[in-house]
Amino acid sequence: MPIPARFDAFRIHNDDAGYRSGVEQVAIDDLAQGEIDIAVVHSSVNFKDALAGTGKGKILRRFPLVGGIDVAGHVVASRDPAFKEGDAVLVTGSGLSEVRDGGYAQYARLESKWATLLPAGLSLRESMILGTAGFTAALALLRMHENRQTPGLGPLAVTGATGGVGSLAVDIFSSAGFEVHAISGKPEHADYLTSIGASEVLGRDALGTTRPMESARFGGGLDNVGGPMLVSLLAQTVPYGNVASAGLAASADLGATVMPFIIRGVSLLGIASAGTARDIRDRVWQHLSTDWKPRHLDAIATREVRLSELPGVFDTMLEGGSFGRTLVTI
Numbered sequence: 001m002p003i004p005a006r007f008d009a010f011r012i013h014n015d016d017a018g019y020r021s022g023v024e025q026v027a028i029d030d031l032a033q034g035e036i037d038i039a040v041v042h043s044s045v046n047f048k049d050a051l052a053g054t055g056k057g058k059i060l061r062r063f064p065l066v067g068g069i070d071v072a073g074h075v076v077a078s079r080d081p082a083f084k085e086g087d088a089v090l091v092t093g094s095g096l097s098e099v100r101d102g103g104y105a106q107y108a109r110l111e112s113k114w115a116t117l118l119p120a121g122l123s124l125r126e127s128m129i130l131g132t133a134g135f136t137a138a139l140a141l142l143r144m145h146e147n148r149q150t151p152g153l154g155p156l157a158v159t160g161a162t163g164g165v166g167s168l169a170v171d172i173f174s175s176a177g178f179e180v181h182a183i184s185g186k187p188e189h190a191d192y193l194t195s196i197g198a199s200e201v202l203g204r205d206a207l208g209t210t211r212p213m214e215s216a217r218f219g220g221g222l223d224n225v226g227g228p229m230l231v232s233l234l235a236q237t238v239p240y241g242n243v244a245s246a247g248l249a250a251s252a253d254l255g256a257t258v259m260p261f262i263i264r265g266v267s268l269l270g271i272a273s274a275g276t277a278r279d280i281r282d283r284v285w286q287h288l289s290t291d292w293k294p295r296h297l298d299a300i301a302t303r304e305v306r307l308s309e310l311p312g313v314f315d316t317m318l319e320g321g322s323f324g325r326t327l328v329t330i
């Protein structure tokens with residue numbers, strides 16, 4: 001199907017008129033170069049999208065760009081023989097809405113080296129309920145596994161548990177056989193967290209310490225929050241457990257001591273979803289479409305919006321008010 005001369009895109013500008021974003025009409029040749037053109041079916045909203053769309057974080061490195069770090073749709077034109085018209089593909093991160101145009105548009109032009117053929121076992125919709133958030137949670141589990149994390153070490157803590165990464169981590173970790181303790185500042189969503197796989201729900205202050213060492217209560221965990229919570233998690237992790245650091249929803253600080261590392265052999269694993277090597281990306285999506293596929297994707301997709309509704313979603317997210325994942329439908 002031919003691409004229309006002009007189509008809708010949620011574009012971000014920063015020029016003499018200031019930082020601004022919204023829906024406008026663009027042409028396919030306005031977009032950054034790439035080998036495949038897709039008709040977008042879904043995108044999603046991540047914390048980084050909210051920072052980029054509002055200008056509250058320095059995400060974009062050139063302007064203007066179409067927003068949206070995640071995208072899934074059907075190929076309508078390909079200049080790479082590895083992809084053909086009609087293929088269902090997805091891209092997460094990989095410079096979208098950072099150095100090249102992203103997924104908040106009716107059509108996207110993508111670099112084929114970052115595109116993944118939709119794995120059997122996932123629909124386009126499911127792939128974007130997962131998006132960067134699900135990829136990040138699964139990448140954390142992959143790295144923990146590689147570093148000998150087992151359910152026998154004890155429960156995995158997930159901070160920022162009602163968020164996108166947090167909710168998917170709760171579901172994925174429990175699907176993979178781990179007991180999950182969800183740490184959240186939203187007690188009103190305790191039932192939600194239990195329903196998606198948490199066996200315990202703890203308040204943010206339950207970790208309660210920034211002392212270098214405490215009695216060990218977690219096998220390890222995934223931290224989406226940073227600052228004192230990450231320090232507490234390290235201090236309460238069992239010998240040779242792993243703590244994966246993925247986010248900074250509260251703070252980018254890390255005021256820790258080396259004690260958990262040198263007394264208990266605890267490992268701090270860095271998780272960077274954007275730009276993950278192709279072989280690791282393929283392994284993560286393989287897991288996400290099979291043995292680690294979350295069992296509660298419909299419950300985690302708490303909101304579905306159109307491009308014009310994005311500004312309101314961004315504000316709620318940056319205020320810490322969202323929960324679960326917001327799916328964008330084109």
Ligand SMILES: NC(=O)c1ccc[n+]([C@@H]2O[C@H](COP(=O)([O-])OP(=O)(O)OC[C@H]3O[C@@H](n4cnc5c(N)ncnc54)[C@H](OP(=O)(O)O)[C@@H]3O)[C@@H](O)[C@H]2O)c1
Pocket residue numbers: 045046047048132133136159160161162163164165166183184185186204224225245246247248249250271272273274317318320322323324
């Ligand atoms: N490393 C990577 O590759 C990667 C990939 C994706 C996201 N991230 C990062 O991971 C974090 C989560 O992203 P997301 O898309 O899941 O965002 P999100 O949906 O907005 O979730 C963030 C959650 O963090 C908690 N939170 C927010 N403000 C807090 C505060 N001041 N103190 C303590 N907890 C707070 C909230 O959960 P509760 O109310 O349940 O506590 C909130 O729902 C962000 O920092 C994001 O930049 C990193």
